[in-house]
Amino acid sequence: MKRRDFFKSAAVVGLASVVKTSVFGSALSTSSKNPAVTSEPDLVAVMGGEPEVMLLRALKELGGIKNFVKKGQKVVIKPNIGWDRAPELAANTNPELIGALVKQCKLAGASEIIVFDHTCHDWKKSYKNSGIEDAVTAAGGKMVPGNDGSYYRDVEIPNGVKMKSNKIHQAILDCDVWFNVPVLKHHGGAKNSISMKNLMGIVWDRKTFHLNDLHQCIADIATHSKKPALNIVDAYRIMKSNGPQGKSEADVVMLKSLIVSPDFVAADTAALKLFSQVQPTDINDVRHIGLAEKSHVGTMNLEKLNVKRIKLN
DSSP: OOOOTTTOOOOOOTTTTTTTTGGGGHHHHHHOOOOOSSSSSSEEEEEEHHHHHHHHHHHHHOOGGGGGGTTOOOOEEOOOSSSOOOOOOOOOOHHHHHHHHHHHHHHHTTTEEOOOOSSSOOOHHHHHTSSHHHHHHHHOEEEOOOSSSSGEEEEEETOSOOEEEEEHHHHHHHEEEEEEEEEEEEEEETTSSSSSSSGSSSSSOHHHHHHHHHHHHHHHHSSSOOOOOOEEEEEEEESSSSTTTTTSGGEEEEEEEEESOOOHHHHHHHHHHHHHTSSSOOOOGGGGHHHHHHHTSSOOOOOOOOOEEEOOO
């Protein structure tokens, strides 16, 4: 594949396990198509670093963590911790990334930093064996459970098409600001699990998603009024097949990439284009992305956005 064809879309791609990172130099170091744009970008994509290094660079491009977290605020970080799997299997968000984000929030003066997920496997085992519990505790954050309905409160979703209400975890409802930090991976039902799919971990009743058009319900929950300050898509390791749990490290590809945007739809569009360089996937098959755009959650048209692409080493 020719380089000009590989980067003809506005998405950032970096197939670190297949091609040398030097292939991506010029493309990844280019910002949006409009060189006159000097405002903070709508989307930042970083490639070629360790999780903390890439996070710090992305936040710098977006004005720094204090642009999102003010002194004394209560912060929630919502990774994917759904599975009792080691970090090397990429079923959960990279623990180094979560620990780094907790540290940044502490530096910004957050009064409390809570991390949770409504896990699929046993929550204690998932928290521990994902490495996220240890990373969060070491960085000064607090893990809270999401395994009981008493932690959730009824909310209306007035702009939902199929899902008009659900119960959302109180940590999300009570915080001042929250960050959505999914891992990029294959998913048997939703085709891909990225930013919007990660929202299934903030609700109590997931059964309704599967009974009432999974893709539409994912788009519906993304219309809820309390949106994350940023969607931080972990693509350090991605799961290319057998998601959402994975079977072995054969399902994992090392990309050393990070995509960050406040826009659900833009983040998921860019992340899917990245994923498709490893495992070709038609965006029309990941229907919740287009359905969310239709509900005015965000845009799939990356060409219209100020996109900052950064290649590190």
